[in-house]
Amino acid sequence: MFFLTLILTLLFACIPSIVWLLFFLREDTRPEPKRLILYTFGAGAFVSLFVLVVQYIFQQSVLELGGNILFLILGLALVEEFFKFIAAHWAVENDKAFNEPVDAMIYMIVAALGFATVENLFVLGNSFSVISLASFSVVTTTLLLRFIGATLLHSISSALVGFYWARGKLLQKKKVYVFIGIVFATVIHGIFNYLIEYFQDKNLLVYPSIFLLIILFFIFMDFEKLKEVWKNKYPRETS
Numbered sequence: 001m002f003f004l005t006l007i008l009t010l011l012f013a014c015i016p017s018i019v020w021l022l023f024f025l026r027e028d029t030r031p032e033p034k035r036l037i038l039y040t041f042g043a044g045a046f047v048s049l050f051v052l053v054v055q056y057i058f059q060q061s062v063l064e065l066g067g068n069i070l071f072l073i074l075g076l077a078l079v080e081e082f083f084k085f086i087a088a089h090w091a092v093e094n095d096k097a098f099n100e101p102v103d104a105m106i107y108m109i110v111a112a113l114g115f116a117t118v119e120n121l122f123v124l125g126n127s128f129s130v131i132s133l134a135s136f137s138v139v140t141t142t143l144l145l146r147f148i149g150a151t152l153l154h155s156i157s158s159a160l161v162g163f164y165w166a167r168g169k170l171l172q173k174k175k176v177y178v179f180i181g182i183v184f185a186t187v188i189h190g191i192f193n194y195l196i197e198y199f200q201d202k203n204l205l206v207y208p209s210i211f212l213l214i215i216l217f218f219i220f221m222d223f224e225k226l227k228e229v230w231k232n233k234y235p236r237e238t239s
Helices: 002-025 034-064 069-092 101-124 133-148 150-170 174-200 206-233
Strands: none
Touching (some): 002 101, 034 069, 069 101, 069 150, 069 174, 101 150, 133 150, 150 206
């Protein structure tokens, strides 16, 4: 029973990430190597363990110093955005397959989805303590909320970092632009978390989801901007 529970938990935890991964990979007209996709996904999952430790230390420190909730929310978001970038950068920066502007957004999303999968695993950890119709109902509801909520959030915020990462590489100002991207991603992440906290007791979680869908629209615009840059630079390869 233990192994069945473990397998089911792992399977269900991966579903939101796999769906969004397949969705966003369609934006890359020159598909990336599967081995690098898997490696980056794994790197994102791996750094989540460090994030858990850093966030715990940060949260305890802020609470002991009497910090306000806004500072705590932004700080926790910053830790996640920074480590997701570290994961993607570590996995692909020196790989020859990392050769187009849009690749930065793709690999950031992949690392973010690896990270989100581990989060989903922790969230679903107690749902299959007993395998029953009730537990499947709880898991399905939780997965739906994670799918249109936290998992999408990680994809979007990291995609934004990827956009600025790509711009920084093009302008040879990577550090400056990555910093800007992480700041913007942290703000978006923080706003979403604040909306979740504010509307949770009012059963109006649709508002955080609407916020993400609006940001998603701009992310698609960023994809198109980077594709246009590549098209203008190498017209023969994109024709």
